[in-house]
Amino acid sequence: MPTALTKAAALIACMAAFSGGTIQAADTIINWDLAGVPNSPVPTVLPATLAEGLESDGLLRGPGVGAANLTNGYSANTFTPGSDNPSRATAIAKGEYIGFAFRVRGGFVASLDAVQFSLRRSAVNAPLFYELQYSLDNFATPGVKVADFTYRGRSSGTNTETSTEPSEYMRFGAPDSYTDESFELPPDLAGQSGGVNDAGNPIPVIDLSSIAELQHIPGGTTVTFALFAWGNASTTTGNTVAFGRINGPVVTGSVIDDPDLGDDIILEVRSEFPSTDPAPGINTFPMGTLVEASASPVVEGSMRRLPVGWTGSGSVQDGAGDSLSFLLNEASLLEWQWAAENLLTVGATGGGGVRVRTTERFPLLGFDFNGWVFLPEEELGPGQQSNINGVPSSLMAEGIDPTTIVRGPGLTPRHLGAGGISSENWNGTPSLDDAIAGGKYLEFSLVPTEEGPFEINSMYLPYRYTQTGPHSLALLYSFDDFATWTVVEALRIQDQASGTQLGNHLFTMPPDPALRELSQPVTFRIYGWGGTGTGVGTFTPTNENGPGIADLVVFGGASQTVTVTGTSELWRNAEALLEVEAFPAPGHIFVGWSGPVFSNQPKLAGLSMASPLTLGAVFDTSSEDDGIPDSWRQLFFGPEIVAADVDHDGDGFTVREEYLRGSNPTVPEPLLATDGLTFSSWENVQRDPQVPGRFLIRDFGGGFRGAWENSNDNRSALTPFRPDGGPVAAVDHTSYDGPRMIIRPEVWEESWSNGTVSTVFSVGDDDGVSLYFRYVDELNWYRVTICGEDGAPSRPRLGVSVEKRVEGEYAQLAFDNFMATDPADLGFFKRVRISVEQDGGSFLVRVTGWDEFITPPDFNPDFETVFFITDDSHPEGRAGIGAWAMGGHTFEEPEWNPVDSGVLFESFEITAGPAVVFTEDWSGLLLANVLPAGWTNAFADEASLEGVWLTTAHGTVLQASGAGGGTSGTSGNPRADADGPLLVRSLPALASYILELGFHPFDAGAIGFVFDYQDEDNYGRVLFARTFGPAGGSIPTGVAISRKTDGQWTDLVVGDPTFAPTLGQPFQVSFSRSGARYVMNARAVDDPDTVHRWEWEDPSAASAGHRFGFTSWQAGNAHFLYADVYGIEAAPEDGLEVVAIQKVGDMILLTVRNPSGEPYNVQRTLDVSAGPWATVDTNQTGMTWTGAIPAGAGRVFWRLTR
Structure with missing residues (x-):
């Protein structure tokens, strides 16, 4: 007899009434209710109504479209854009559809009567042509057309009541392409389904009863419906089409017991792999049969699939293992569960071993954030729940008590329609210590019951943030209500220039025995800090998976440790985490x-x-x-x-x-080549990634040439920074920071610490300009700042102020508002001189304005601020210049001074007594857009990759564009196969070489270098990545070593976690090549004793003697400090070379490579740079050569010649 469910029958009958179709009550076999779908790109939505005998994994998108956000809808984007000529054929070929699928279970037969759905288009040029197809083999063969139509309702435009009259927005029939001008389009209806609770436009009922293949569908068949869509000449990849809002697809029909079974009983066996008995599929047995069922492992190379249990219905009870027996007395389902395992091969050679610790990952506790919003109960919409008191856990493993995630007292709740536990008020929190003190956290507890102990190994956190929300997160845990605590991991999640973004992170727990054998409650807190906004910035764990699936998940599981000496092959679960440690004998x-x-x-x-x-x-x-x-x-x-x-x-x-x-x-x-950059006496000492600055050489004309800074970079005085992440007390109008350049240590003389330092500059903006003196390091200096704009405590005061920083703490020493900057040179001054006379602990500070209206124009002592200050915090230190938020403006420049933005430092001078000991006007440095000699932009003709390469006032190269394509990688299989801007330089012809390189990264992305460069399709590359958010399409954080051959990328290493650049911190790299052998080491400039070393062989390497260069990937502030080349001149083409030298007593032994066998000569010298070279032996053919070391010689050098 029919077994249809009828939850939505009344609704469907009502919908049919206006469409001209008829749907009989009690015929609904599957339908989707989209109320409650969050404003996030959910992968699927499960059906609300499902007849007995059917199963469904929910709504789906075709491979040719992307997932889009839509509250109370199921949306897709990235349809073929107008520039690529969208058409019916293109949409079908690329799989550009939204749809759904269901499966008829064994023992049942389904017949379909009709299908109906509502649609929502985002804009006038969103896809408007549609074809509905079905498939019984998931489109392995071409689908079967059911109907096509044209639909022109759209959400854009003035919001009006959503129409339910199809003639106002659609008509059946669709052209193969928008270029068919003979096709008559239906009306364009704007403002449809504009509100989150406004239902979409219903498409009339589509009859299925006359399609023979959709009648009497046997058990084991999967039916897939796909709604293909294509647009017009103006369609963009951002345009969307969605099921909904509110009302999803509905299918009517019947599902009945299979009448052909007779007295036999169905056993349906499902398995991802065929190695089961009985075989997968529909099996029939006489009633009362004792069924012996089993499954065998499947090995495919380095992958193994292991049967770990089964689920069942009817006569089959759920269980674990690889075999079972049962009496078959009713229609039953046996579905085998498989664990994916991968082969871990571990080897130890040369005297030592490897400890391998494997931890399984199973969900212990989870939170589903779908529909949880900050609204009172009476204002909740469909599918919404109030998070005023937190969000309760939705997943608890056996033995884990329910819990709730709540906000800390320092946060303010914020409503977010997409769901979560959104909060603001992260600002004024510059460090983790400040977040702890301010209660800026989200908290939940994991409470085991008597069934423990449990082992906790990781936590997965999907999140959503806005630009002015926290830029960093930390996960902490405590066993005593945070009287004491442990930091699991602190990480930076954004660069605060990204708008609203989604991300995720897997926190790996430390090897704490209390976590590895958990038998007591543990409390976790997610802290955030670093926000620069005024409280509107938000952060929340977010709904990533749609309804019914946990988002934030704490994982645990058993662990095992094995010790390998030699080589072992170990099968490990694909979800497992590894910790390996090499230990020498x-x-x-x-x-x-x-x-x-x-x-x-x-x-x-x-x-x-x-x-x-x-x-x-x-x-x-x-x-x-x-x-x-x-x-x-x-x-x-x-x-x-x-x-x-x-x-x-x-x-x-x-x-x-x-x-x-x-x-x-x-x-x-010897040093064979340098980077060709003109030496600068200045360096960018900044370690704060928020204020890298952009000091460039610019010539405005009229004699106004110098070091120009107009980045507008600034750090608020409310969120001061320390490179080590430690706390800093905020001081209003004082603890601000910005870009700065300081004289290099190799140029500076300590006696200058008691000289007079001065600088002259012109302003094109009215924010802060500074002179630094007695600069010791990032945390210790004095500063004079002049500012022409008043306002919030986050910025310098209008006027002149003198500040100091001592061990990171700020203090103001003097302030006066008589003088200020003025880009228009009206009320205050466009051109200013700051000078500081230093004498021990006494300082005479003068800030003088340029008076264009006296004859001749000059700095006018009548417009001068003078401070006499005594302070002994810093007895010595260097000097330099800086800026704060100096960018563009809306003022009109005076005719005599053309500086129209930022600040132009025209000169800098140091005097000791009457003598000028240092002077700078930056006249010897290249203009910003002039590259050093010998360097070439490899992608100069490709707009998406050419980048913005600039030379700086501190003698470096800057890549400022943030260009770089997406990779083909996923979270499970990351790749580094994406191009980025590339600047290359020729190498001498070398048999072997060493590159010494310097980098200073400020923005997220990757920075690095290329080697063995032949052309844009053939080169090697090393990238040092610091990336935020999901790994899909991104190069993961860590080291990536790759080679591009004939345009195809091969990754040798991706995401090596042993070294990842810290934004704002410079680092040095040494890279050598000898044949196919490569060695690289890296060390932070501020921690030179910690050396990270890599060594590898690459048989695919190109021959020596090609170019090298700088590169970046999606990093908009990549600074390249230097590039020096050391090496040995290339051997003759026949390969003659010395491969080793040994001293044996008073003799020298040369090991020779001589593939041609031709005779060679041996020469020696006592001075490799000046010579002369004396021939000491001739006509040699051996693989070794031995000769005497000259008596009394300190250094002797040998070479081979023909």
Whole structure:
């Protein structure tokens, strides 16, 4: 007999009445209610009504469209744009559709009568032509057309009551392309479904009863409906089409017991893999049969699928394992559950082992944020619930009590229609310590019952933030209500120039025994800090998955540790996390990893088993216990012991430095080429990623040329910054910060600390301009600032102020508002001079305005602010210049001064007594848009990748565009196969070379270099990435080493977590190539003793002698500090070269590579740079050559010639 459900029958009958169709009550077999769908790109929506005998995974989108946000709707975007000629054929070929699918269960037969749905278009040029198809094989073969139509209702325009009269917005029939001008379009109806609770336009009932394939559909069949859509010449990828709002698709028909079964009983077996008995599909047995069922593992190369249990209905009870038996007495379903496992291959060579700790990940506690909003009960809409008192947990593993996530007392609730527990008031919180003190957190507890203990290993957090919300997050936990606590991880999530964005992060728990054997309640808090706004910036864990699926999830599971010495192959669950640690045997050292990680860091945590993984730990003896492997020493020195701190070959690098660089310690690698940048006496000392600045050389004409800063970068005095993240007391009008340049240490003389420093500048904006003196470091200096605008305590005062910073704390020393800047040169001054006479702890500060109206124009002492200050906080230090929020303006410049924005520093001078000891007018530096000689923009003809390459006033190269394409990677399989701006320079023809490079990243994205560059389709690349948000389409944080060959990318390493740049912190890289062997090390400028080293071989490497260069990826403030090239001239084409030198007593032993076998000569010199070279042997053909070392010689160098 029919078994249809009738939850929506009355609604459907009503909808049919106006459309001209008829739908009989009690015929609804599946329908979707979209009320409550959040304003987020949910992957699916499950049906609200489902007849017995049917199953459905919900609504779906075709592979050719993207997921779009729509409250109370199911929306898609990225349909073919008008520029690509959208058409019916294109939409079908690319899979540009929204749709749904359901499956008929075994033992049932379904017949379909009709389908109906409502639609919402976003704009006048959104896709307007549609074809509905069905498929019984998920479109493995072409689908079958049901109907086509043209629909022109749209949400844009003046909001009006949504029409339910189809003739006002649609008609059946659609052209193959918008170019068919003979097709008559229906009316264009604006303002439809504009409000979140306004239903979409109903499309008339579409009859299915006459389609034979959709009648008597047998059990085991999946029916898929797809609504293909295409647009016109003006369609964009941002235009959307959606089911809804409110009313989703409805299918009517009947589902009945299969009449052909007779007395047999159906057992439907479902399995992702065929290795089951009975086989997957519909099986029939006589009633009362004892069924013995089993499943076997499936191995496909390095992937294994393991049966771990089953779910069932009828005579089958849920269970775990790979076999079961049961009496079949009724129609039943047996569905096998499989665990994905991947092969972990771990090796240890050379004297040591690897500890491998594997932690399974199963959800213990979760929160579904769908529909949770900050509204009182009486104002809640369909599908909404109030989060005034927090959001309760929706997922609790057995043995875990329910809990609630709540806001801390320092936050203000904020309504968010998309759902979550949105909060504002993150501002005024510059550090984690301030967030803790201010109660800026979200909190929940995990409370185990007697069934514990549990092991907690990670927490997944999807989130949504706005630009002025917190830029950093931290997860903390406590067992004593936060009398004490532990920080799990702190991370930066945004650059505060991103608008409203979505992201996610997996926090990996530390190896705390209390978490690994949890038997007591633990409280977690998510803290946020760094907001620059006025309280309107928001942050919330967000609804990522739609209704019914947990978003924020705490994972736990059993762990196991094995020790590998040699090589082991281990199967590990694909959801597992790994922690591996290499440990050397006595007398050995760990050299580095092979596999997807090449670094020298012995402990790697948080590795994913989402794909097969091979890791090799390489060890070596180190007799001198100095970190240098014996095999490396013996290769170059034989049995001779040469100390690590000795510069053996006289090229300026010690033996240890040569090992770290990957260079030959017996053959000098002289400096062959520099970056070609004009030397600047200035450096960008800023460590705050929010205020990198943009000091460029600009010539305005009329003699106004100098260092120009117009970035408008600024940090509020309410949110002061420390590079180490520590707390800083905010001081109104004082603890602000901005871009600055300071004289380099190699230029500075300490005696100048008691000289007079002065600078002259012209302003094109009325914010802050500063002179720094006695600058020690980021946290210690004095500053004079003049500002022409008054206002909030977040900014400098209008007037002249003198401030100091001591160990990071700010204080004001003097202030007066007699003088100020004025871009128009009306009430105050467009051109100003600041000078400071320094004498021990006494300072005479003068700020003088330029008077254009005296004869001749000059700095007028009648318009001058003078301070006499005594302070002994900083007895010495350098000097420099700075700005705060200097950008554009709306003033009219005076005729005599053309500086129309920012600030132009025209000159800087230091005098000691009557003598001028330092002067600067920046006349020797290149203008901003002039690249150094020898450098070429590789993508100059490609607008999307050419970037904005600039030279700076501090002698560096800046890439300022933020350009870079998306990768093909996903969260589970990240890639680095996207191009970015590229600036290249030629190398001399070298057999081997070393690059010494400097980088200063400020923006999220990636910064790095290219090597072996032949053309834009063939080169190697190293990127150092610091990225925020999901990994899909992004290069993940860490090191990525890739090679592009004939335009195709191959990744050697992606997301190596052992080194990730800290934004605002400069770092240095040494990179060497010798044949197919590469060695790289990196170290932070402020932490030079911590060296990260990578070593790898790349047989696909191009021949030596190609170009190198700078590159970035989606980083808008990438500063490149220097690029020096060291190396050895290329051997002759026949490959003659010295590959090793050993000292044996008073003799020297050369190991020679001579593929041609032709005779060669041996020459030597005592001075590699000046010569002369003396021939000491001729007509040699051996693989080695031995000769005497001249008596009394300090350094001797050898080479081979023909």
